[in-house]
Amino acid sequence: MVLKAFFPTCCASADSGLLVGRWVPEQSCAVVLAVVHFPFIPIQVKQLLAQVQQDSQVGVAVLGTWCHCRQEPEESLGRFLEGLAAVFPHEPWLRLCRERGGTFWSCEATRRQAPSAPGEDQVTLIFYDQRQVLLSQLHPPAVPPDCQVGADPTSTGGLAAVFHTVSRSEALFRSDRFDEGPVRLSHWQSEGVEASILAELAKRASGPVCLLLASLLSLVSTVGACRVFKLWPLSFLGSKLSTCEQLRHRLEHLRLIFSMKKAENPVQLMRKANTVASVLLDVTLGLLLLSWLHGRSRIGHLADALVPVADYIHLMSPFVEHILWHVGLSACLGLTVALSLLSDIVALLTFHIYCFYVYGARLYRLKIHGLSSLWRLFRGKKWNALRRRVDSCSYDLDQLFIGTLLFTILLFLLPTTALYYLVFTLLRLLMVTVQGLIHLLVDLINSLPLYSLGLRLCRPYRLAAGVKFRVLEHEAGRPLRLLMQINPLPYSRVVHTYRLPSCGCHPQHSWGSLCRRLFSGELIYPWRQRSDRQD
Amino acid sequence: MEDERSFSDICGGRLALQRRYYSPSCREFCLSCPRLSLRSLTAVTCTVWLAAYGLFSLCENSMILSAAIFITLVGLLGYLHFVKIDQETLLIIDSLGIQMTSSYASGKESTTFIEMGKVKDIVINEAIYMQKVIYYLCILLQDPAEPHGISQVVPVFQSAKPRLDCLIEIYRSCQEILAQQKATSTNP
Numbered sequence: 001m002v003l004k005a006f007f008p009t010c011c012a013s014a015d016s017g018l019l020v021g022r023w024v025p026e027q028s029c030a031v032v033l034a035v036v037h038f039p040f041i042p043i044q045v046k047q048l049l050a051q052v053q054q055d056s057q058v059g060v061a062v063l064g065t066w067c068h069c070r071q072e073p074e075e076s077l078g079r080f081l082e083g084l085a086a087v088f089p090h091e092p093w094l095r096l097c098r099e100r101g102g103t104f105w106s107c108e109a110t111r112r113q114a115p116s117a118p119g120e121d122q123v124t125l126i127f128y129d130q131r132q133v134l135l136s137q138l139h140p141p142a143v144p145p146d147c148q149v150g151a152d153p154t155s156t157g158g159l160a161a162v163f164h165t166v167s168r169s170e171a172l173f174r175s176d177r178f179d180e181g182p183v184r185l186s187h188w189q190s191e192g193v194e195a196s197i198l199a200e201l202a203k204r205a206s207g208p209v210c211l212l213l214a215s216l217l218s219l220v221s222t223v224g225a226c227r228v229f230k231l232w233p234l235s236f237l238g239s240k241l242s243t244c245e246q247l248r249h250r251l252e253h254l255r256l257i258f259s260m261k262k263a264e265n266p267v268q269l270m271r272k273a274n275t276v277a278s279v280l281l282d283v284t285l286g287l288l289l290l291s292w293l294h295g296r297s298r299i300g301h302l303a304d305a306l307v308p309v310a311d312y313i314h315l316m317s318p319f320v321e322h323i324l325w326h327v328g329l330s331a332c333l334g335l336t337v338a339l340s341l342l343s344d345i346v347a348l349l350t351f352h353i354y355c356f357y358v359y360g361a362r363l364y365r366l367k368i369h370g371l372s373s374l375w376r377l378f379r380g381k382k383w384n385a386l387r388r389r390v391d392s393c394s395y396d397l398d399q400l401f402i403g404t405l406l407f408t409i410l411l412f413l414l415p416t417t418a419l420y421y422l423v424f425t426l427l428r429l430l431m432v433t434v435q436g437l438i439h440l441l442v443d444l445i446n447s448l449p450l451y452s453l454g455l456r457l458c459r460p461y462r463l464a465a466g467v468k469f470r471v472l473e474h475e476a477g478r479p480l481r482l483l484m485q486i487n488p489l490p491y492s493r494v495v496h497t498y499r500l501p502s503c504g505c506h507p508q509h510s511w512g513s514l515c516r517r518l519f520s521g522e523l524i525y526p527w528r529q530r531s532d533r534q535d
Numbered sequence: 536m537e538d539e540r541s542f543s544d545i546c547g548g549r550l551a552l553q554r555r556y557y558s559p560s561c562r563e564f565c566l567s568c569p570r571l572s573l574r575s576l577t578a579v580t581c582t583v584w585l586a587a588y589g590l591f592s593l594c595e596n597s598m599i600l601s602a603a604i605f606i607t608l609v610g611l612l613g614y615l616h617f618v619k620i621d622q623e624t625l626l627i628i629d630s631l632g633i634q635m636t637s638s639y640a641s642g643k644e645s646t647t648f649i650e651m652g653k654v655k656d657i658v659i660n661e662a663i664y665m666q667k668v669i670y671y672l673c674i675l676l677q678d679p680a681e682p683h684g685i686s687q688v689v690p691v692f693q694s695a696k697p698r699l700d701c702l703i704e705i706y707r708s709c710q711e712i713l714a715q716q717k718a719t720s721t722n723p
Contacts, residue, residue, distance in 0.1 A: 001719045002560055002630045028630070122560070124631070158631075158650060468646040469626065469634055471557055480558045482628070487646055 001028040003109050003123045005094060006162055006484070008130040011035045011066070012098070014186035018084065019063045019094060020049065020172070022165045027158040030063050030094060031165045033130075033172055034187040042087050044182040055171035064094025064109075094123075107479045126469070128484045130188040132461040133166045134173075136486050137266050139465055139497060159467055213258040221251060246340040246442065250333070253279060270452055270498055277450035278500060282334035285445075289335060293328040336442045343438040350431045357428040358523065364421040365521030367410055374407035425518065449498035453491065460488035542701040544568075545669050550697055552704070560629030562712060564705050566695040567622050571615075571640060583607055616641040620694040625705070629712050630719065633657075633674060635691055647689075651716060653677055655685060657709045659702050670699045672706060 006021075006029065014035045021032040036045055045062070052060050065081045085093045092109040107123040138160060173189045175181050229235060238244045253275045263269035293299060303321040327345070331338040347354075376382060377400070382393035395403070455462050464486045472481040489497075508525070509517065517524050536556040544550050553565040587603030619640040626634040632650040639645075655675040662669055672691045678684035 004631065124560070124628070126631075158652065466648050468636075468648055469628065469631070471561065471563065471626070474557050480561050480628075482631075487648065 003092065004029040004126055004158075005096070005107060005109075005123055006031045006126050006128055007096070008032060008034075008188065009127050010130055010188045010190075011186050012127070014066070014068065016067045016069060017065075017186070018045070018088070019066050019096065020045075020060060020185075021063050022059055022169075023061065023063060023090070024158070024161050024165075027161065029158055029162070031162050032063060033060065033166065033169050034185045034190075035066050036062075037184040037186065040183055045088075048183050052169065052171045056168045058165055058168045060169065060172065061090055062088035063090060064096065067095070067097040068100060096125075103473060104475050104478050105481065123479045124482065125479050126482045126484050127472075128162070128166075129461075129486075130166060132486055133163055134170070134188070135459075136163070136461050136464040138163055139463065139489055139493070210258045210260055214255070214260060217251065217255050217258060221255070224248075224251075241344050242439065242442075243337065243340040243344050246336055247333075249446065250279070250282075250337070270449070271500065273451040274449040274498060274500055277454070278446065278448065279334070281450060282336050282445055283332075285335035286331035286333065286338060289338060290328055290331045293324075293331070299324050299328065336445050339438050339442050343435050343442075346431070346435060346438075353424070353427045353431055357424040360417075360421040360424040361521050361523055364417050367414060367417050368521050371407070371410050371414065374403050374410065377403040378407060421521065443502045447500045447502035449495060449500060452494050452498040456488065456491060456494050461486040463489040463494060465489040465493065540704075542697055544696045545664075545667065545698060546696070550695055550701065552697070552701055554704075554708070560712065560715065562627050562708055564625045564708070565622060566624075566692055566697060566701075568620055568695050570621070571619055576611075580607055612641070615639065616643055623692050623695050625691055625709075627709055627712050629716050635689075637694070649674060649676065649689065654713075657706065657713060659699070659706055660688075660690075669696065670702055671696070672702050 004027070011032070011034070015037050017035045017037040018040070019032050020034045020036055021030060023030050049060050049062070052058075065084060067077070067081065069077075081095065092111045095108045095110070097106045105125060107125055109123050172185070173187050174193065175185060175190075176193050177184065177186075177190050178192070229238060257272060257276055257279070263272055299321060303324055306320055306324075323345075327338060327341050330341050373383065376390065377395060380392060380395065381390050383389075384391045452463070466487045467484050468487045470483045470485065472483055474480060514524065537553065539551060539553045542550045542552055548569040550569070551567040553567070555563040555565070557563065583603055583606065587599050591597065591599045616639060620637050621640050622638045624634075624636040624638075626636070628634075630651055632648055633654060634646060634648045636644055636646045653676050655677040657672065657674050659670050660673050662671060671693075674689045674691060675685045676687040676689065678686035
């Protein structure tokens with residue numbers, strides 16, 4: 001099999017030394033993690049590797065030698081490098097060599113105890129960006145998140161093993177060249193370990209802040225869960241009003257953000273970050289709406305426009321302005337709360353349309369039911385409720401006479417009832433559409449994973465769908481050199497994978513079943529909340 | 536080693552196949568599709584603008600003309616960035632995998648890489664496409680649960696759509712590498 005050597009691009013200009021990394025025998029692949037420079041004491045190198053192996057559960061070992069020199073290596077250096085193979089026994093032993101300023105590399109792999117194959121394997125060099133591979137996450141993940149921490153994913157795929165090796169070997173990358181340790185390493189952080197003052201300060205401050213806010217939120221939820229709200233009128237209102245549902249949803253989100261538990265795996269961390277971004281966007285948009293509404297007496301203009309609409313409830317017309325002012329104030333809690341409040345107000349104001357729709361629908365349904373039953377009588381048939389089918393039946397003459405009379409009456413009254421039903425149903429459908437659009441907007445703000453989308457835009461290597469290879473300049477007789485880059489996840493998959501769970505109001509019926517229900521006069525509630533579906 | 540030959544696609548347009556042999560275990564096949572023709576571009580633009588001018592003479596609203604220009608520009612940019620594929624490349628590396636790249640006319644590149652462990656075989660398949668019977672090259676992926684089953688069929692060169700003679704060349708080269716791969720995987 002062709003031997004694949006994964007070499008970090010940051011070490012391509014490093015001085016000569018030993019190659020340290022992991023050998024995966026199943027894929028015949030060597031992942032180089034760092035270069036140990038001369039001079040070193042072999043005992044100390046072995047101690048460091050043992051410590052890294054203990055910390056990270058990754059089998060790190062010395063894989064071979066790296067030679068970066070001005071011209072061809074001299075005899076003495078060559079024999080010195082051969083001697084190292086005896087000090088650090090490893091099968092196969094890699095010898096990478098590069099001329100200073102040259103573009104072409106030479107790479108050999110030798111096996112001392114090769115049973116049948118000749119002493120040298122064919123080697124392919126694959127360059128990878130260590131920092132990007134360290135920070136990226138593969139989608140779909142090679143190891144399922146509920147698997148053991150020390151589980152080995154080599155059986156799932158060769159490239160997943162490379163990613164796993166690099167990401168678990170953080171212990172090796174902790175020292176930089178300014179440290180005065182016994183062993184000098186070259187890796188992506190050897191120019192200086194990355195850290196951010198703001199991140200450290202935020203970490204220190206987050207402990208007490210989270211504790212305070214978590215206790216406040218638990219206080220709020222205990223108040224909300226008290227027995228008063230479980231009594232009949234309030235519990236019924238609470239389940240029907242979408243504002244209460246939205247407030248409950250947001251409270252849950254805030255409790256997730258300020259919980260004292262650390263996120264266990266990357267998926268949970270992303271969910272927390274997405275929730276924070278969603279809440280921030282919500283509050284920002286709400287404050288924008290608030291400032292727009294309260295500036296330049298817009299509320300006065302809106303109230304004047306709405307007075308004829310609200311006039312049917314004569315009691316309400318003096319209060320329209322106050323209502324609008326309070327609705328605007330609720331936008332501090334978030335745009336979604338203001339929109340849910342708007343949807344609830346629309347529902348309450350159009351309650352009369354709903355009532356008339358129910359009357360019209362029930363009358364129409366009764367009429368259709370009666371007509372179909374009498375039509376069967378007209379033809380001499382009957383509905384068998386036990387067998388759930390239509391059977392023939394012999395009716396008496398007086399039954400037939402009364403039946404035909406009633407049938408005629410119902411038939412001639414049908415156009416009037418049908419027209420009333422049509423008008424009220426159209427108005428109701430209009431209201432349902434308006435409410436549905438508002439709910440869709442609320443759902444969008446609730447479930448859009450903004451942090452993940454921002455990450456995909458600014459740091460595309462963090463969310464990886466896979467890898468891509470590019471063949472670098474090639475010369476016959478030299479090993480093949482490839483550059484491995486991260487292939488980022490497409491935006492649609494980012495949204496699909498990291499969508500936050502929302503209130504979940506989906507249309508309950510398909511178009512066909514909706515039309516059938518409308519035709520037969522059954523009551524329709526097209527947008528069902530998730531809690532209603534469980535009832 | 537590099538060479539270039541000219542073939543035709545199923546509609547009769549000219550395709551150029553570039554073959555690069557980097558090493559005995561790494562080969563690349565690059566198919567260039569026919570470019571966007573000036574004639575069709577002019578025809579579409581003229582139709583859209585004539586329709587807009589007709590609407591303008593009915594409505595006397597100059598917004599229609601600016602909207603038509605905007606739509607033409609946005610439509611052309613969208614077509615070049617999302618629809619028009621200039622080149623399709625197949626890179627096959629022994630014991631690593633197979634990579635397919637599509638380059639769009641605006642320079643965007645979309646890449647898919649399939650690891651060699653998942654590849655079962657590369658075959659030429661027949662399909663009925665409208666009123667024609669066409670041949671296409673596809674990669675068969677292994678089903679991890681069932682060793683003799685196929686989990687997915689991935690077609691290659693979907694927008695270039697070369698004819699059988701071109702496909703046979705590519706098929707032979709790929710089978711040489713896959714045979715090498717199978718030989719080394721059975722004798723470790």
